[in-house]
Amino acid sequence: MSETPHGYQVLARKYRPETFADLVGQDAMVRTLKNAFAADRIAQAFIMTGIRGTGKTTTARIIAKGMNCIGPDGTGGPTTDPCGTCEHCTAIAEGRHVDVLEMDAASRTGVGDIREIIESVHYRAASARYKIYIIDEVHMLSVNAFNALLKTLEEPPEHVKFIFATTEIRKVPVTVLSRCQRFDLRRIEPEVMIALLRRIADAESGQITDEALALITRAAEGSARDATSLLDQALSQGVGETTADMVRAMLGLADRGRVLDLFDMVMQGDAAGALSELSSQYADGADPLAVLRDLAEITHWLSVIKITPEAAEDPTVSPDERARGRSMSDRLSMRVLTRTWQMLLKALDEVASAPNAMMAAEMAIIRLTHVSNLPAPEDLVRRLDGATPPPAPGPSRAPSGPGGGAPSARAQGVVTSSGAATAPARAPDTALARFPSFDTVVELIRANRDVKLLVEVEGGVRLVRYSPGRIEFQPSDNAPTDLAARLAGRLQLWTGARWAVSVVNDGGAATIRETRDAERLALEEQARSHPMLQAVFAAFPQATITDIKTPDQIAEAAAQNALPEVDEEWDPFEDD
Numbered sequence: 001m002s003e004t005p006h007g008y009q010v011l012a013r014k015y016r017p018e019t020f021a022d023l024v025g026q027d028a029m030v031r032t033l034k035n036a037f038a039a040d041r042i043a044q045a046f047i048m049t050g051i052r053g054t055g056k057t058t059t060a061r062i063i064a065k066g067m068n069c070i071g072p073d074g075t076g077g078p079t080t081d082p083c084g085t086c087e088h089c090t091a092i093a094e095g096r097h098v099d100v101l102e103m104d105a106a107s108r109t110g111v112g113d114i115r116e117i118i119e120s121v122h123y124r125a126a127s128a129r130y131k132i133y134i135i136d137e138v139h140m141l142s143v144n145a146f147n148a149l150l151k152t153l154e155e156p157p158e159h160v161k162f163i164f165a166t167t168e169i170r171k172v173p174v175t176v177l178s179r180c181q182r183f184d185l186r187r188i189e190p191e192v193m194i195a196l197l198r199r200i201a202d203a204e205s206g207q208i209t210d211e212a213l214a215l216i217t218r219a220a221e222g223s224a225r226d227a228t229s230l231l232d233q234a235l236s237q238g239v240g241e242t243t244a245d246m247v248r249a250m251l252g253l254a255d256r257g258r259v260l261d262l263f264d265m266v267m268q269g270d271a272a273g274a275l276s277e278l279s280s281q282y283a284d285g286a287d288p289l290a291v292l293r294d295l296a297e298i299t300h301w302l303s304v305i306k307i308t309p310e311a312a313e314d315p316t317v318s319p320d321e322r323a324r325g326r327s328m329s330d331r332l333s334m335r336v337l338t339r340t341w342q343m344l345l346k347a348l349d350e351v352a353s354a355p356n357a358m359m360a361a362e363m364a365i366i367r368l369t370h371v372s373n374l375p376a377p378e379d380l381v382r383r384l385d386g387a388t389p390p391p392a393p394g395p396s397r398a399p400s401g402p403g404g405g406a407p408s409a410r411a412q413g414v415v416t417s418s419g420a421a422t423a424p425a426r427a428p429d430t431a432l433a434r435f436p437s438f439d440t441v442v443e444l445i446r447a448n449r450d451v452k453l454l455v456e457v458e459g460g461v462r463l464v465r466y467s468p469g470r471i472e473f474q475p476s477d478n479a480p481t482d483l484a485a486r487l488a489g490r491l492q493l494w495t496g497a498r499w500a501v502s503v504v505n506d507g508g509a510a511t512i513r514e515t516r517d518a519e520r521l522a523l524e525e526q527a528r529s530h531p532m533l534q535a536v537f538a539a540f541p542q543a544t545i546t547d548i549k550t551p552d553q554i555a556e557a558a559a560q561n562a563l564p565e566v567d568e569e570w571d572p573f574e575d576d
Contacts, residue, residue, distance in 0.1 A: 011232040012225050015200050017058050018093065020066075020080050024196050024224065025188035026055060032183070034080045037066065042078065043181035045153055045162040047138070049169040050185030053225030056165035059185070060134045063163060064100045065089045068128040078129070088128050099128040105140040114145045118152050121160045130161050138164040139171035146173050153179045187222025190214075190316045196224065197231050206235040211244035214316040219251055249285055256317075259294040260324055262365075266295075266340075267332060271369040278365055288361035289351050296344040298325075303337045305329040336372070343368055431497040432468035441471070441491070442512065448494055456483055458516075462508025471501045474508025523548045 017023040020030045036042055046063065048056040065082035072083050082089050091097035103113070117133055125131040135141075141149075153162060153176065164180065166172060188196070197213045208231075216234060220227035230251075237246050248255060258281060265274040281291055304311045306329045312322045347364030354360035435441055445454045460479025465472040475483060488501040510518070524545055527533055537543055549557075 010229070011200060011204070012228040015203075015228060017055065017062065018065075018084055019082060020062060023055055023059065023062070025192050026059070026185055029059070029183045029185065030080075033063065037078055037080045040078075042067065042161070044156050044160075045164070045180040047164040047166065047169075047172070047177065047180040047182050048185060049166050049182065051187060051221075051223060052167060053220075053223030053227075054185040054187065055224065056167075056185055057134070057136055059183070060136075060163040060165055061092060061100075064097075064130075064132045064134065064161075065092045067130045067132065067161060068092065068097075068099070070129075097128065099125040099130070100132045100134065102134045102136065104136050106137045109140050109142050109145060111142070111144045111148050114141070114148045118148065121152055121157055124157075124159050129159075131159055132161045132163060134163045134165070136165045137167070138176075139166045139168040143173075146176055150175055150179070188224055188227075189222075190217050190314070193217045193220065193222070193224070193227055194315065197227055200228060200231060201235065204235060206231075207241040208234060209241060209243055211318065212242050212247040214318075215244055215247045215251065218316045255281075256294065256321060259291065259298060260321065260328075262291070263295055263298050264328070266365060266368045267328075267336070267372050269369050269372040271366055274365050274369055275362055278361060282358055288357045289348065292344060292348055292351055292361055292364065296341065296348065299337055299341045299344060301325060302329040302332060303334065303341070306334055306337070339371065340368065343371070431495045435468050435495070438463055438466045438471070441466075444494060445490070448490075450490060453486065453490060456480055457487065458512040460511065462511055464504055464507045464509070469497060469499055471499065472504055473501075474504050474506060476511055520548070523550070 020033065023030060046060070048059055050056055062082070065084075065088065066080050067078050068088040069079055069082040070076050070086050070088060071079075072085050074086065076083070076086075084090075084093070088097065092100050095102065101117075103117075121131070123131075156162065162180070164172075164176075169177075169182075169184075194210070194213050194217050197216060198210075201208050201213075212234060213231075216227055216230045219230060230247075234242050234247050234250060237250065245255075258277065262274055262277045262281070265277060278288070278291065282288060301311070301314075302325060305325055309326070312325050312329075314322070317325070343364070347361070347367075350364065351357050351360040435444065442454070442457060445457060456479065460476045460483055461471075462474040462476055463471075464474055471487070473484075480486075484501045484503050488499045491499040491501075527545065527548055528537075
């Protein structure tokens with residue numbers, strides 16, 4: 001590489017564009033500025049916005065040179081092709097021109113800094129045609145500083161021009177934007193970027209493969225400065241040609257072909273193979289977080305290819321990878337790809353915050369391989385619809401579930417992400433036949449553990465009329481006003497069939513709670529009339545009845561707790 005009299009100069013500075021002809025990827029802006037200069041319609045203020053390294057400050061300096069250039073013979077006027085040799089062009093390029101003032105708003109944000117500009121604009125340029133103020137990262141100025149600049153920005157003297165640069169255009173007040181001519185600098189396209197890097201590499205007599213340049217272009221994400229800085233680092237790898245493997249190791253990236261192999265293993269549910277490949281890439285120096293980012297990038301790429309097949313023609317991707325991408329996008333469904341994308345986004349957060357990134361990445365791979373073979377929700381419902389339904393219960397008996405009550409909604413339906421159970425799609429008559437009485441409806445609410453609704457139904461519903469799919473009740477005084485609507489909605493969710501729940505003003509029976517309390521009161525009165533209990537209350541006046549068990553309940557409990565019977569009695573002293 002060449003040396004300058006002042007020592008080595010990094011490529012990002014050495015090959016910084018000096019004219020609009022050198023500026024790559026910004027054709028629309030260059031065309032507009034050329035027309036404005038040609039028509040002598042130069043705005044009083046410009047604002048350049050875009051991502052890092054796209055040429056905002058560089059463009060500002062080129063505009064400054066163009067407005068102050070006098071040509072090699074000293075007689076030239078404003079131009080979009082500055083000569084680069086006159087005293088003004090040379091001084092501006094070296095950053096020492098007295099009439100072109102560059103200010104970093106990140107370090108000078110206050111009103112005092114702007115006051116210096118306001119006070120100096122009244123003085124004409126010392127030697128140049130225009131006095132130009134270039135303010136970089138202008139969005140960092142304070143609100144008061146912006147307000148102080150407004151009047152001068154709207155009506156500056158004829159000899160003053162402002163050029164602003166920012167990466168955060170949304171943070172610039174609209175009152176400032178309305179006073180400026182705005183240019184949005186685009187990300188540089190991959191084809192243009194690769195050509196630029198090849199031209200710089202050839203100029204530096206550096207040997208580097210096209211695949212390595214493609215990797216650098218992909219890592220730069222449209223930033224020319226990032227790309228040239230990475231190229232500078234890549235050409236310093238050593239003697240000989242810089243290969244893609246060397247650049248991949250420099251960037252901490254995994255081989256894209258191997259990442260595709262890993263993605264394929266994950267989609268096939270090969271957990272052992274996927275973990276082995278991840279460990280192998282980790283041993284070769286790949287960062288686990290970078291591997292997961294590559295998997296997410298591949299997921300996005302395949303999803304886009306499914307929608308727009310021409311997206312496979314990416315110049316930063318090799319022909320073999322393009323063919324594999326088309327094949328994989330044809331094989332995988334969009335639902336699988338979107339599910340993988342969501343899981344990878346969550347995994348990236350976990351790996352970034354985990355104390356051991358490799359362990360977190362391995363757990364993410366295990367999850368991804370586990371769900372790869374799971375059927376889609378519509379396939380699951382289709383399978384359940386095709387299954388033989390259980391026999392409908394008779395009219396005299398409530399459906400039997402695991403606990404002797406209503407069948408568990410979790411056994412009969414599909415569990416949703418909130419924990420509630422929903423019934424699979426089936427014919428309404430079949431779904432409603434499982435609920436011949438209102439008691440089975442109450443058991444369904446209990447099986448789904450909706451305690452709030454269960455309490456409201458037991459205490460607020462005075463049943464008037466019931467048939468499967470239709471409930472008519474009179475609300476009690478403490479019943480919520482929206483009880484009918486919420487009950488209908490929950491039943492439809494759990495059974496898959498529509499329920500009509502209506503409210504009437506009279507004719508309702510006692511609520512479940514009132515019936516249960518009446519039965520308990522009757523048993524308590526009967527118990528209090530027993531002579532033995534009367535004697536207890538006479539001896540202990542403060543005693544209360546906490547529980548009452550009928551003989552049938554006692555016998556049932558005893559049967560459940562009894563030891564199992566043996567065929568014949570065992571005698572420990574009997575000889576074998």
